[in-house]
Amino acid sequence: MNATMSRDVTRADIRAEYERARRALKSELPGLTQDEAASRLGQLAATLDQGVARIKGELLATSLCWNEDHQALVGWLCAEHEHLFSMAHGLAQARPAACDDEVLTLRVPAAALYHWGEAVKWSTRRERQDYQPLHAVMSAALRHGSQRQPVRMVADGRGRTVTLEALYFRALLLDRFAGGSLTRPQLEILDAWLWEWVPALNARREAPDARCFRADLDSNTGLREGAAAEGASALYLPLQPLIGRRRDVIAHLHQGRLVPEHGCASEMRLEEHVAVLEQVGRAFEAAASGREFRAERRPGAGLRIEVWVGIQEILSRGLAPRRTDGATKVGEEVLAAIAASNPMNSSFMLADDPSRRYLWLTDVSESGFGFEALGSDAIGIAVGDLLGWRKAPGEPCAIGRVARRMPGSSSNQVYFGVQLLTAAARAVKLVEIAGERELAEEMHIYVPGDDDSGRRDAFLVTESRHRESTVYRARIEDRAFHLKLDRLRQRGRGWVLCGFEVEALTVAAPPVLQDAVELPHFRLPGEGDDDGGLEHALSREVSSRLLV
Amino acid sequence: MSVLRPPASSWFPMPGLTFGFWRRSRTSAAAKAGAGDDAPKVDFDRILAGIRAAPQLEMIEWKGDGMQEPAAEPARASEDDGFDASKLDGRRRKIRDRYIAARFPGIAKCGADLADEEPLIRAARLMFEDDRAADALELLALAVEEYPQRVAAWLAQLEILYLTRDAAGFTEAAGAFRQRHGAQSEAWPEICRLGRALAPAGALFAGDVKVRDHEHYGPWPHTPNWIRAPWDLTAEVSAADFHHALRRAANDDVERDAKEAA
Numbered sequence: 001m002n003a004t005m006s007r008d009v010t011r012a013d014i015r016a017e018y019e020r021a022r023r024a025l026k027s028e029l030p031g032l033t034q035d036e037a038a039s040r041l042g043q044l045a046a047t048l049d050q051g052v053a054r055i056k057g058e059l060l061a062t063s064l065c066w067n068e069d070h071q072a073l074v075g076w077l078c079a080e081h082e083h084l085f086s087m088a089h090g091l092a093q094a095r096p097a098a099c100d101d102e103v104l105t106l107r108v109p110a111a112a113l114y115h116w117g118e119a120v121k122w123s124t125r126r127e128r129q130d131y132q133p134l135h136a137v138m139s140a141a142l143r144h145g146s147q148r149q150p151v152r153m154v155a156d157g158r159g160r161t162v163t164l165e166a167l168y169f170r171a172l173l174l175d176r177f178a179g180g181s182l183t184r185p186q187l188e189i190l191d192a193w194l195w196e197w198v199p200a201l202n203a204r205r206e207a208p209d210a211r212c213f214r215a216d217l218d219s220n221t222g223l224r225e226g227a228a229a230e231g232a233s234a235l236y237l238p239l240q241p242l243i244g245r246r247r248d249v250i251a252h253l254h255q256g257r258l259v260p261e262h263g264c265a266s267e268m269r270l271e272e273h274v275a276v277l278e279q280v281g282r283a284f285e286a287a288a289s290g291r292e293f294r295a296e297r298r299p300g301a302g303l304r305i306e307v308w309v310g311i312q313e314i315l316s317r318g319l320a321p322r323r324t325d326g327a328t329k330v331g332e333e334v335l336a337a338i339a340a341s342n343p344m345n346s347s348f349m350l351a352d353d354p355s356r357r358y359l360w361l362t363d364v365s366e367s368g369f370g371f372e373a374l375g376s377d378a379i380g381i382a383v384g385d386l387l388g389w390r391k392a393p394g395e396p397c398a399i400g401r402v403a404r405r406m407p408g409s410s411s412n413q414v415y416f417g418v419q420l421l422t423a424a425a426r427a428v429k430l431v432e433i434a435g436e437r438e439l440a441e442e443m444h445i446y447v448p449g450d451d452d453s454g455r456r457d458a459f460l461v462t463e464s465r466h467r468e469s470t471v472y473r474a475r476i477e478d479r480a481f482h483l484k485l486d487r488l489r490q491r492g493r494g495w496v497l498c499g500f501e502v503e504a505l506t507v508a509a510p511p512v513l514q515d516a517v518e519l520p521h522f523r524l525p526g527e528g529d530d531d532g533g534l535e536h537a538l539s540r541e542v543s544s545r546l547l548v
Numbered sequence: 549m550s551v552l553r554p555p556a557s558s559w560f561p562m563p564g565l566t567f568g569f570w571r572r573s574r575t576s577a578a579a580k581a582g583a584g585d586d587a588p589k590v591d592f593d594r595i596l597a598g599i600r601a602a603p604q605l606e607m608i609e610w611k612g613d614g615m616q617e618p619a620a621e622p623a624r625a626s627e628d629d630g631f632d633a634s635k636l637d638g639r640r641r642k643i644r645d646r647y648i649a650a651r652f653p654g655i656a657k658c659g660a661d662l663a664d665e666e667p668l669i670r671a672a673r674l675m676f677e678d679d680r681a682a683d684a685l686e687l688l689a690l691a692v693e694e695y696p697q698r699v700a701a702w703l704a705q706l707e708i709l710y711l712t713r714d715a716a717g718f719t720e721a722a723g724a725f726r727q728r729h730g731a732q733s734e735a736w737p738e739i740c741r742l743g744r745a746l747a748p749a750g751a752l753f754a755g756d757v758k759v760r761d762h763e764h765y766g767p768w769p770h771t772p773n774w775i776r777a778p779w780d781l782t783a784e785v786s787a788a789d790f791h792h793a794l795r796r797a798a799n800d801d802v803e804r805d806a807k808e809a810a
Contacts, residue, residue, distance in 0.1 A: 254647070426798055452792075453787065501787070502789075
C-alpha cells in the first residue's frame with residue numbers, strides 16, 4: 001500500500017487507491033491465515049482512521065456548506081466503514097469455536113463494532129440499518145464470555161481501552177441519535193462523550209427495576225425502552241448511569257472545562273455542546289419517565305402541501321387570508337413526475353410559482369409531521385427552522401419546528417421531521433408601548449396552549465425583536481391587554497417562542513350605555529348543581545398555586 | 549547575530565573559563581543546526597508498530613450485573629469542594645461564560661450577569677412555573693457558584709427543591725448552605741422547618757420545632773416565598789381572559805369562513 005495513501009482522503013485518486021487495496025484484501029482474505037488476515041485488516045483500518053483523523057475537524061466545521069465533493073467523501077467514508085465491518089464480521093464468524101486467541105476473540109469483533117458505529121455516523125441514507133450482524137457480533141461475544149474483557153484499540157488516532165459491550169452500545173446509541181435530530185458536528189460531540197462514558201456502557205442480562213434501554217439480540221431493531229417479552233434474548237442498558245454522566249458534563253462546563261478537553265469535539269462551538277446536552281437530556285428524560293418516544297404515526301402520503309418557512313413568510317402567506325392556500329390532492333402522475341423531478345412533465349408544470357415551496361406529507365402523529373421534499377424545495381431549511389402549513393383550505397395554520405433533516409427515500413429528496421408547536425396559530429397585532437406612547441405595531445404569531453388558564457400560551461417572535469422588558473398592547477374584542485413576553489420557552493434559527501404575562505387589564509372605551517340597562521345574568525357552568533360542577537369548572541381557570 | 553559580549557565575561561575574568569563555556573554552547577548549537585539540515589529520521593514504522601502491538605493489560609475485575617455505577621458522583625463532589633468561580637483562569641472563565649450564555653439565552657450573557665438578584669430569581673421562578681425546574685435549579689446553581697456569599701440564590705434554590713419535593717437535593721443543598729453561611733444565618737430556622745417537612749428523619753434539620761401561626765399564608769402555602777412569587781393573581785386571571793377572548797375570536801373566524809364558503 002502506498003505510504004501517502006492515508007494523507008489526504010479528500011482526493012478522489014487516493015480514495016480510489018484505498019478502494020483497490022480494500023478490494024485486493026477482500027479477495028485475498030479466504031487464502032490468508034486468520035492471524036494474517038486480522039493483521040492486514042487492522043492495517044487497512046488504521047490507514048482509513050489516520051486519513052479520517054486528518055480531515056475530520058475541517059470537514060465537520062464546514063458541514064453547513066458542503067458541496068457535492070464533500071457529500072461524495074462522506075458517502076465514501078460510510079461505505080468504507082461498512083466494508084470494514086463486513087470483513088471484520090466475516091473474520092470473526094470464521095474463527096474456531098474454541099479459539100482463545102486475543103486477536104480473534106477481542107480485536108476483530110471490536111473492530112467490527114467500531115466500524116458499524118462509524119458507518120452510522122457518516123451515513124447519508126435514510127434506510128434503516130441492518131442490525132442483525134451487529135447483534136450477531138455481540139451474541140458471539142456473550143457466548144464466548146469476552147464482552148467485558150478490556151481491549152485496546154486506536155480510534156481517531158487515539159489509543160483507548162474499551163470493552164465489546166461498550167462498543168456495542170456506543171454503536172446503538174449513535175444509531176439512536178443519528179436520525180437527523182443532531183447535526184454531524186453534534187453527533188461527533190456525542191460520540192466523544194460516549195468514549196468517555198465507556199465505564200457506564202455496561203449491559204445487564206436481566207431487566208433492571210429502573211428505566212433502561214434494551215437491545216433485542218434476536219431482532220433486527222435498534223435500541224428500545226423497557227423490558228423485553230418473556231423468553232426473548234435481550235441486553236439492558238440502565239439509564240441512570242448515563243444521566244449521571246450527562247450531569248458530569250454539565251458540572252465540567254460549570255467549571256470551564258469541555259468534555260473531552262482534547263480532540264475534534266473540543267474544537268467545536270460551545271453552542272453545539274449545549275445543543276447535544278439538551279437533546280440527550282430530552283431523550284433520557286423521555287425514556288426515564290416512561291413516556292413513549294414517538295406518538296403513533298399514520299401515513300399521510302398523497303398530500304402535497306405548500307409550506308412557509310420562517311416567521312415573516314408564515315405571517316405574510318400562511319396567516320394572511322387567502323383562498324388558494326393549503327394542500328391539494330394530486331394524482332399518481334403528478335407524484336411520479338415530482339418524484340422523478342421531471343420539469344417537462346405537464347403535470348409537474350401545474351406546480352408552480354417558484355417562490356413557493358411544496359412538501360409531501362409522508363406521515364402524521366399527534367406530536368409531529370413527516371415531510372419529504374425535493375432537494376430544491378429543501379434548500380435553506382435546516383434543523384431549528386419554523387415551518388407553517390395548512391392541510392386544507394379553511395383549516396387553521398399549523399406551525400412546527402424542524403427537528404430532523406435527513407436524506408429522503410430516494411436520491412435528491414430530503415426528509416424533514418417536524419415537531420408540532422401548534423395546530424391553530426393566529427396572527428395578533430401587538431403594539432409596542434412605553435407608558436402611554438405607542439412606539440410600533442407589528443403582527444405576531446399567537447400559539448395557543450393546551451391549558452384553559454392560558455398559562456401555556458405563547459407568541460412566536462423574531463429573535464432580533466425579542467426583548468423581555470418590552471410591553472405590548474393587544475386589543476381583542478373590546479378589551480386591551482398589556483403583555484410582557486418574558487418567558488423564553490424555545491428558540492430556533494432566528495425565532496423564539498415566548499410565554500407572556502398579562503400585566504394589567506384595562507377595559508377599552510365602553511360603548512354608549514343606554515338608560516336603565518339591565519345587566520344579563522350569567523349562569524356559570526355547573527352553577528346550581530350539587531355535585532361540585534361549579535368547583536370543577538373553575539378549577540382549570542385559577543392559578544395552580546391555589547390548587548395545592 | 550548580537551555583537552554584545554556575553555555577560556558572563558564581566559563576571560569571570562579568567563579567559564579560559566568563559567571562552568570555554570561559550571565555545572561549548574556554540575558547539576552544541578552548531579551541532580543542532582547541522583542536524584536540522586538532514587531529512588528527519590523518524591521511525592514511523594516503529595511508532596505505528598508500538599500502537600498496533602497488543603499492550604499487556606491487566607484484566608478489569610467486573611462484579612457482574614450487580615456492579616454499581618463507578619463512583620463518579622463523589623469524585624465530582626470532591627472537585628466541586630475546591631471550585632471557586634472567581635479564580636478561574638482566562639480560558640476556563642471564557643468557557644463558563646459562553647456556556648451560561650448558550651444555556652440561558654436572554655437571561656445571562658456571562659457569570660457577571662448573575663449578580664443581579666431580582667431578574668435572576670424571577671427568571672428561575674418563571675422556569676419553575678413552566679415545568680422547567682431542572683433548568684431553574686441549574687441557573688441558581690451557577691449563581692451560587694458565582695456569588696456564594698449572597699444568600700438569595702441559595703434560598704431560591706432551596707425553595708424550588710422543596711416545591712419539587714426533592715428531599716435528597718434539598719438536604720444536600722441545605723448542608724452546603726449551612727457549611728457556607730452557618731446555622732446562625734437568619735434563614736436557617738426556616739430551612740430547617742422546610743427540611744423537617746420534606747425529610748423528617750434528616751438529622752441536619754433536628755431541633756426545636758417552632759410552629760408559625762401563618763402556615764397557609766403566602767403565594768405558595770407553607771413556603772417563605774424566597775422565589776418572590778407575586779401575591780397578586782390578577783395577571784393570571786387576565787391570562788385566562790386573554791386565552792378565551794382569542795379562542796372566541798378564532799371560533800368567529802371559522803364560522804365566518806364557513807358562511808363565506810357556503
